[in-house]
Amino acid sequence: MILLVQNNNEYENDLRTMISAFFPVEKIRTAVPEEVADYKREIFGEFSFVLTALFDESSSRLRIEEKGYVKFSAYAYGNFHDRKRFRNRLKLASYRLLSEYTGKVLPWGSLTGMRPTKIATAGLEKGKDRDEIIDYFQTIYDTSYEKAALATDVSYSEKRIIDSVDPISDYCLYIGIPFCPTRCLYCSFAAYPINEYESKVGDYVDTLKQELAFISYLNRNRRLVAIYIGGGTPTALSASQLGDVMKCVRESFDLSDLREYTVEAGRPDSITREKLEVMKSFGCTRISINPQTMNEKTLRTIGRAHTPADIKRAFMEARKAGFKNINMDIIAGLPGELPEDMSYTLDEIEEMRPESLTVHSLAIKRAAELKEQYNDYKASINQETDNMIYLATKRAEYMGMKPYYLYRQKNIAGNLENTGFAIPGRECIYNVLIMEEKLDTFAAGAGAVTRLMNMENGKVTRIDRVENVKNVDEYIGRLDEMLERKQLGVDGRILC
Numbered sequence: 001m002i003l004l005v006q007n008n009n010e011y012e013n014d015l016r017t018m019i020s021a022f023f024p025v026e027k028i029r030t031a032v033p034e035e036v037a038d039y040k041r042e043i044f045g046e047f048s049f050v051l052t053a054l055f056d057e058s059s060s061r062l063r064i065e066e067k068g069y070v071k072f073s074a075y076a077y078g079n080f081h082d083r084k085r086f087r088n089r090l091k092l093a094s095y096r097l098l099s100e101y102t103g104k105v106l107p108w109g110s111l112t113g114m115r116p117t118k119i120a121t122a123g124l125e126k127g128k129d130r131d132e133i134i135d136y137f138q139t140i141y142d143t144s145y146e147k148a149a150l151a152t153d154v155s156y157s158e159k160r161i162i163d164s165v166d167p168i169s170d171y172c173l174y175i176g177i178p179f180c181p182t183r184c185l186y187c188s189f190a191a192y193p194i195n196e197y198e199s200k201v202g203d204y205v206d207t208l209k210q211e212l213a214f215i216s217y218l219n220r221n222r223r224l225v226a227i228y229i230g231g232g233t234p235t236a237l238s239a240s241q242l243g244d245v246m247k248c249v250r251e252s253f254d255l256s257d258l259r260e261y262t263v264e265a266g267r268p269d270s271i272t273r274e275k276l277e278v279m280k281s282f283g284c285t286r287i288s289i290n291p292q293t294m295n296e297k298t299l300r301t302i303g304r305a306h307t308p309a310d311i312k313r314a315f316m317e318a319r320k321a322g323f324k325n326i327n328m329d330i331i332a333g334l335p336g337e338l339p340e341d342m343s344y345t346l347d348e349i350e351e352m353r354p355e356s357l358t359v360h361s362l363a364i365k366r367a368a369e370l371k372e373q374y375n376d377y378k379a380s381i382n383q384e385t386d387n388m389i390y391l392a393t394k395r396a397e398y399m400g401m402k403p404y405y406l407y408r409q410k411n412i413a414g415n416l417e418n419t420g421f422a423i424p425g426r427e428c429i430y431n432v433l434i435m436e437e438k439l440d441t442f443a444a445g446a447g448a449v450t451r452l453m454n455m456e457n458g459k460v461t462r463i464d465r466v467e468n469v470k471n472v473d474e475y476i477g478r479l480d481e482m483l484e485r486k487q488l489g490v491d492g493r494i495l496c
């Protein structure tokens with residue numbers, strides 16, 4: 001347990017996030033200085049350390065104490081009421097203080113909460129060149145050169161995709177299938193075991209089809225440019241159920257402007273020749289087969305009921321079915337894995353030669369089993385994750401890929417990132433458009449979130465989220481409400 005003492009809680013979220021970047025699963029308690037003034041030294045012994053932030057109008061003092069003794073201190077200069085200027089200074093000062101205390105350097109430095117590409121894109125829009133943007137990251141956030149260059153290069157690549165769509169007339173479609181063969185240890189999504197939900201899948205598909213027809217009606221004069229069927233694992237459906245959904249898409253939407261049609265075929269144990277043929281026949285252009293690791297032992301540990309051989313089989317079947325754009329997802333920092341395990345996974349992937357590779361850093365999310373069982377795994381997870389990310393980055397480059405999208409999540413150990421690499425021309429445009437929130441995404445299915453851009457004079461001024469209920473039974477029973485929410489969302493937004 002860590003104690004955060006502060007005389008003003010305006011920046012509590014920033015300080016918590018910074019502490020969590022160094023101590024991802026430690027609990028943080030807060031107090032005001034008056035509460036701890038009479039604490040005896042023994043009480044401080046309950047906490048691994050105490051971070052005190054005393055805000056003042058000219059400069060604010062930060063200090064770290066262990067058992068009542070001050071170990072390190074720092075200042076954040078400027079008036080803390082001037083949030084716009086002060087916030088980054090406070091984050092940088094607290095980052096440097098924690099870095100000094102732990103002896104750890106985080107590759108993104110004090111940059112938390114904000115998408116790195118957003119900063120790089122803002123630089124591009126102001127006419128800055130690559131070196132100036134990299135310099136900005138290094139000065140304001142203590143970001144390493146490699147990560148600053150990564151964010152900047154991704155922004156250049158994203159810009160090409162963003163500039164190729166029209167935010168007024170174009171939109172994307174997401175279809176959520178919230179079922180999976182089994183639940184992965186680290187999963188925080190609404191992913192229901194398909195075996196237990198078998199009797200409900202038919203009703204789910206019927207409900208989804210009604211929602212898709214409504215989305216098509218709402219967008220009757222617009223151009224659908226990208227479809228993403230995700231989840232869950234869409235291929236957990238039977239071939240005929242999957243075909244039913246995809247047939248509905250073909251019949252409900254005008255696909256003449258479609259540039260990309262992805263189906264997440266994440267779990268190799270759910271992929272069959274018949275399903276691949278169904279996907280192909282309904283126009284799917286891109287699939288994702290996600291090993292996460294090619295090490296059998298790790299697959300068992302993380303609760304995936306397939307072998308590395310299943311992954312290779314599924315990949316070969318997909319090639320035979322004619323898929324020329326296949327992505328693979330991997331995770332760095334899985335339980336028991338070391339850099340040599342990552343190297344092995346990369347060797348195996350290199351042999352298969354996918355067109356894109358998405359490299360995730362293990363995140364310990366609140367809703368995941370891993371969080372509950374953290375004590376059992378803490379010694380074996382995230383061992384040298386930054387080194388594994390480095391190895392994956394180099395291997396992606398070796399395979400002719402370039403980074404094209406990038407995002408970070410809360411509770412990634414080491415404050416690392418997830419990066420999509422692709423052979424130029426094989427990028428997933430949906431991933432970029434959803435990440436950068438540049439185009440409407442209409443989403444169907446339980447837990448799916450529609451994002452509607454509000455635009456004035458060509459600039460996004462606000463993004464409205466229209467959420468579907470997560471629970472499968474409720475989704476089936478409350479479809480009218482979901483449709484009404486969408487209608488209200490569309491009626492209430494500004495698009496000009």
Ligand code: SF4
Binds near residue numbers: 180
């Ligand atoms: S395959 Fe994905 S959605 Fe399904 S349980 Fe695993 S992490 Fe969750």
